[in-house]
Amino acid sequence: MNFNEDFLHFIWRFRLFNSARLICADGEELRVVNPGISNKHAGPDFSGAKLIIDKTTWIGHVEIHLKSSDWLLHGHQHDSFYDGVILHVVYQHDQPIRRTNGSIVPVLVLQGLFSDQLLVNYKELLTTVNYFPCEKHIGHLDSFIVNTFLSRLVVERLQQKSEEVFQKLNVNQGDWEQTFYCFIARNFGFKVNAVPFDLLTAILPQHILLKHKDSALQIEALLFGQAGFLEQEFLEAYPLELQAEYGFLKKKYHLKPMSRSLWKFLRMRPQNFPTVRLAQFSALILKSNQLFSKVLTAYTLSDLYVLFNELPVNEYWQTHYHFNKKTKEVVVQPGAASIDNVIINSVCLFLFCYGKYTDQPDLMDRALDFLEKLPAEHNEVVNQYRYAGVKIGNAFTSQGLLQLNKCYCNQKKCLNCAVGIKILRK
Known part of the structure; x- marks a missing residue:
């Protein structure tokens, strides 16, 4: 057998077996009225199944194994909860199975009851060396099927990320x-410097910054100082001012800076260096303190863009990527793609979370509406689906594809994916 129990679950769930005249292993006639609901928790694999066995109607559980003897290997013979199993579905029947009261569990053998092509399709998906299993097929599927599943995945993604927020x-x-x-x-740290930025907020809570919301120098001194970038010697006036200010604030609040070595610069565009991103973040704090309150009252994308555009970044960073290292003049405002990234991954997430937490579905709907209006993301993962023929018109679709890739494609969960199921059933 070159497949696992999940494949048999898939066949049973969608009744992809020849059901013209089903006969149990002991010769009793079987009719499947309802295969039941897949159980993702402990206990039998399907619950609420309705079967007619030898003209008697049964309602109960269905357990699925590759071999009948797997029932014993899994210890079900000692668990009275499995006495509610009304059918044992297997690929090979190698041993009769009894309930704890001694009665025999009826068995349906699937071997020979499903199409060989179904197994061929399944093996092709699981053994593919492409970027993702259905790379050769997804572009040829009905876009309605793909988009409907992606819509579900966007909500699934926001639900999962909400748990981290909570x-x-x-x-x-x-x-x-x-x-x-x-x-x-x-x-603001993107993936590369997300952890250092997270550590920074842990050792510099927002309430300290709010006490200095009217002083750009003090906010910048606190952020760069706690980030570890002021623990060096300077010659230029601006970093010297930051260093002096931080020295005072450090003593006032009993602060301890993090190590500068935690920040990553390698293989990054200078505009994304953590020093530049810290300068932009400092400017955002200065411009929009109590930012979340402002986000909640932003009803349009234009309202959001006002919050993140034209940040008062210190002019020092127009000619620097590092302290003490001057360079040619550059643009220090966050680009459109960076702002969209923040709105997609932070603003929309928090609107959804807060709406869920406070039972305000209009906020959840606003988050989804923003995603539909924002341009699609361009990254390695999303681009692979684009190359495969998926039409990606907005961030709603690209977010769905990121969830598809992370939770289904990478884990080869084609049997739980509407796209994979459609391909398998061809």
């Missing part, structure tokens, strides 16, 4: 502003 919210004792501050900072 965990951080619990750590922050229900403070949404502090929690949003943590996530927006992480977003």
Whole structure:
């Protein structure tokens, strides 16, 4: 057998077997009225199944194994909960199985009851060496099927990411502003410097910055100082001012800076260096303190862009990527793609989370509406689906594809994927 139990689950769930005249292993006639609901938790594989065995109607559980003897290997013979199993579905029947009261569990053998092509399609998906299993097929499927599944995956993605937000919210004792501050900072670090930015917000809570919301120098000194970038010698006036200011604030708040070595610069465009991103983040804090409150009252994308555009970044960074290293003049404002990235991954997420937390579905709908209006992301993962022929018109679709890739394609869960199921059933 070159397949696992999941394949048999798939066949049973969608009744992809020849059901013209089903006969149990002991010769009793079987009719499947309802295969039941797949059980993702402990216990039998399907519950609520309705079967007619030898003219008697049964409602109960269905258990699925490759071999009948697997029932014993899994220890079900000692678990009275499995006494509710009304049918044992197997590929090979090598041993009769009894319930704890001694009665024999009826068995349906699937071997020879399903199409060989179904198994060929399944093996092709699982053994492909492409970027993702259905790379050769997804572009030829009905776009309605793909988009319908992606719509479900966008909500699934937001639900999963919400759990991380709620965990951080619990750590922050229900403070949404502090929690949003943590996530927006992480977003400014992109994937490469997300962890250092997260550590920074842990050792520099937002309430300290708010005490200095009217002083750009003090906000910049606190952020660069706590990030470890002021623990060196300087010759230029601006970093010397930051260093002096930080020295005072460090003593006032009993602060301890993180190590500068935690920040990553290698293989990055200078515009994305953590020093530049910190300068932009400092400017965002200066421009929009209590940022989450402002996000909640942003009803259009234009309202959001006002928050993140034209940040008052210190002019020093127009000619520097590092302290003490001057370069030619550059643009230090976040680009359109960077702002869209923050809105997609932080703003929309928090609108969805806060709406869910406070039972305000209009906020959840607003998050989804923003995703539909934002341009699609361009990254390695999304581009692979684009190359395969998937039409990606907005961030709603690209977010769905990221969830598809992470939770289905990478884990070869084609049997749980509407796209994979459609291909397998061809």
